[in-house]
Amino acid sequence: MTIARVQAFPVRYPEPNNDGKVRSLCLVRIETTDGVVGWGEAITGGQAVSLATAFLVERHLAPVVMGRDERDVPVIWQAMRDATYWDGNGGIVTFGISAIDMALWDVSGRAAGLPVHALLSDRAPTPVPACASTILATGDLERIGDEFAGFVAQGYRMVKGGWGHDLSIAFGRDAARDLAVGRAVREAVGPGVAVILDVVALAGWDADHAITMCRALDETVGLYWFEDPLPEQDIAGYQALRAAVETRICTGEKGWHAVHFQALIDSGAVDVIMLDPAKAEGITGSWQVIRSAAAAGLAWNAHAWSSALDTAASLQLAAATDNTLLMELKPVASPMQDELVTNPIRQVDGWVQVPSGPGLGVEVDESVVRRYRFTEDDLDRSGVATA
């Protein structure tokens, strides 16, 4: 049995967990000569990037994958890296490799009749604590209170908020507002719930401000971890922060490659290595990082705030290792989580089960892919994507 078909589908959808803002992804479908089908995702973000990734998958990477044995995923992964040694190394190429790799693991598991975690390790899967993860309504503390109280009412015992629907007033841009937002979250969830706060990208903090804010927030809110208070390349800043506070520090979600994550791991400045399988070279690349983090005694966390494919891939990785703390879920039903697959991943009483079916363990409804698919012709006439 060999890989017979590789197709890419740019999709866009309104994200209810982000005030209905349009997000876009690139989904990949792989089919073998025996008709086994697997799906993967690249968390591309911008619509033009989703379209470009789809083009690259079908025209540049598919020829590398076609005709190969579906069981040789790490070999195919390396072949894709070798074929893009010049034009890859992050960005659109790595999005494409990530989505193809995820789909290949889905195919491989389905062909073997096993969930992906069983192909990675012999660890028995255990339920993972579920964390309600959302964008903060930084301009409306009452709404924050209502939303976070609602998450606890749904059963969540861990919550995370970050950024902001309006990026001009996002979390991280104003110290007094940041503290007020943190207090509103804590008051809403009560004392027994783990709270994570996530600083908006490009907030521009330095180590001194990160230390001040981390101490203040941990004192007034109590933090399970503090996320992305500094730019990822500021390793020295993270080391200064880590030396000054007891709070768990998490970063990494923008990373593409094991070499980048290894620098974070070796820095001694990070407690939780964040990565996204739909960006960090798929399941094959992510698994390397997770094992490396585990060897250093560090936890990892899946970013995976995207489709059910990314969540399922993350849960398969979580099931294969002991250094997973939680799984972030979107607390409000979302098209790419709850419509895309016929067996959506949901928490019950604060826990999420690892899908036990073959492959990633989620079943894609292809009519939903067609419904949300978009093409270059669907972009604004100006040619500028709106998200």
Ligand SMILES: [Mg+2]
């Ligand atoms: Mg984050």
